[in-house]
Amino acid sequence: MRLLVTADIHLGAPIRSAALRNPVLGASLRQASRDSLSDIVALAISERVDVLVLAGDVFDSAEPDLKIRAFLIAQLARAAAAGVETVLIRGNHDALLDHAAQGALGPKIHLLERARPTVEIGGVAFHGLSFERGHQQASFLPDYPPPSPGRRNVGLMHTSLEGAPGHDPYAPCAEAALMAQGYNLWCLGHIHAPFARRAGDVLAVMPGIPQPRHFGERHGGSVALVTLGEGPPELVWHPVARLRFVEARPDLSGCADQSERAQAVRDALLAAQSPAQETALRLTLASAKQSEAELAALAAALCEDVDQVHIDKLRRIDPPRAPGTAAQTDDLIRLMRAETAEPGFRQAAREILAELRQALPREIAEDLAETALDDLLSAALGEVSAELHRDAARPEDG
Structure with missing residues (x-):
């Protein structure tokens, strides 16, 4: 069986911080989150996967815009029409979301929760528990069903595991206990930087956020393609982010005049361009005399002529003396x-x-x-x- 694993899509995230600094970037980020989901579904179809796994925080809140919900249903319907089933759980952001409020999600879409923690697809048992409130301080692991005998077993969990910088401790779980549950594969959500862990023939994969929303999430931008056969699960990472975050630190202290400063900033903007993605650029400029406001005005004017690059943040630092x-x-x-x-x-x-x-x-x-x-x-x-x-x-x- 082939699975495409993702989590933390955060559809409907307001992107306020980036939008306040740069409205064009804010609009691009909102669109990028939607486009990355379309790309994930297209990848699932092109790779002929059997199951698309969404390990929580599909939405950013329990009150998604109806247009955003309709967009999700349309994308999952595309997958279902191509024979791809979807298994999902709720995370801490969409904990209170009633997925049935506007009707069923659709055929071949399986929401796992306490009332229905297990579904079998193609001889593989999928187990998962959804968040039922926003902050879950106790481990979910003791409440997970035992592995189904004679089946490959896959767990979906939204968890901070044993803690991660920048993430609150939601449904904490000891990694050793997780790997000893008896499942073959764990599909995890909540931590936005991707990683994988192995213990013998058991694989746990945290796919990370598929479309980063700010510089702190710049290590995200991927999904995990997992092949579940008789041996250890096989893993291949696939990039899906439409917009990336990059940092540049030009030193302007050696520039003789405004023209040279402009060229140095322009070179940094051009170096940040990518043919495949838009770029949100964080600029740190070393300058002895010009103010941050002056440098910001210069960079903004130059950026207007550089396609696919947006200035996310700019700060001035004092050059070495x-x-x-x-x-x-x-x-x-x-x-x-x-x-x-x-x-x-x-x-x-x-x-x-x-x-x-x-x-x-x-x-x-x-x-x-x-x-x-x-x-x-x-x-x-x-x-x-x-x-x-x-x-x-x-x-x-x-």
Whole structure:
């Protein structure tokens, strides 16, 4: 049996953070999430897979737009018409979603939940439990059915496993216990970076988010094609992301004038182009004198003539300085940097970030995740350093 495994599609995600910074990028990201699902279904059909597995968080919330739901049903109907069955579970985002509210999902589409945790397709038993509330702190594993005797067994689970940076502990589960359940294959969701684990003949695969929505998810963008035969499951990764996230760090400190600075930024934009994908670019520009606003205006104007590239974020940093240059201000920055490394300071900063995340919409709050603390502090110190050095910086033309 051949299975195409994906999860965390997050249809209907508002993409607020990117859209506030760049409305064109926000619109491209919304479309990319839909297009990637179309590509996943097309891949399932072209690869003649038997089952498409959706391991939770198909939707971004329990109240999806009816147009988005209709889009999902249309895509799964395409798969069903080609003989591809779909097995899915609800994750923490779509935990309360009533899939039957507007009628049945359709033929050959199987939602696994506590009332119906197992379905058999082609002699393979699929087992899964859906989230029934948004935050599940206990492991689901003890409630999973035992393996069906005489069958290959596949489990679907939405879980943080033993924890991952940037992910809250949802339905935590010890990896060793998971692999000892007696199933041949585990199809997992929730963690947006893909990975696979093997223990003997057992495979557990976390396909990751198929279409990344922000820079923190840049390692996603794939789905897993699994062949389930008599031996160990075979795994092949397939890229499906329509839009990728890339970082570039041009150093403009050696540029003699505005023309040279523009060329350096243009070169970074052109280097980010991809013939197969759109690109969301995070630019970090080293410049001694120009402000972040000036550099942002320059980059935005240049980007208008570079197809398929969108500026996601731009920040200015202070370039490296020769020894002895502006020693007094540099000493102050070193002291500030040392202070930001102190445990007490970092704990206070984490508490402030937590308060801000509670007050902001979830999509925007993702930019203030605890894992972003070092980047936020570095950006703040860079701005302070720029102001302190501005008068001491060497003159620049233009």
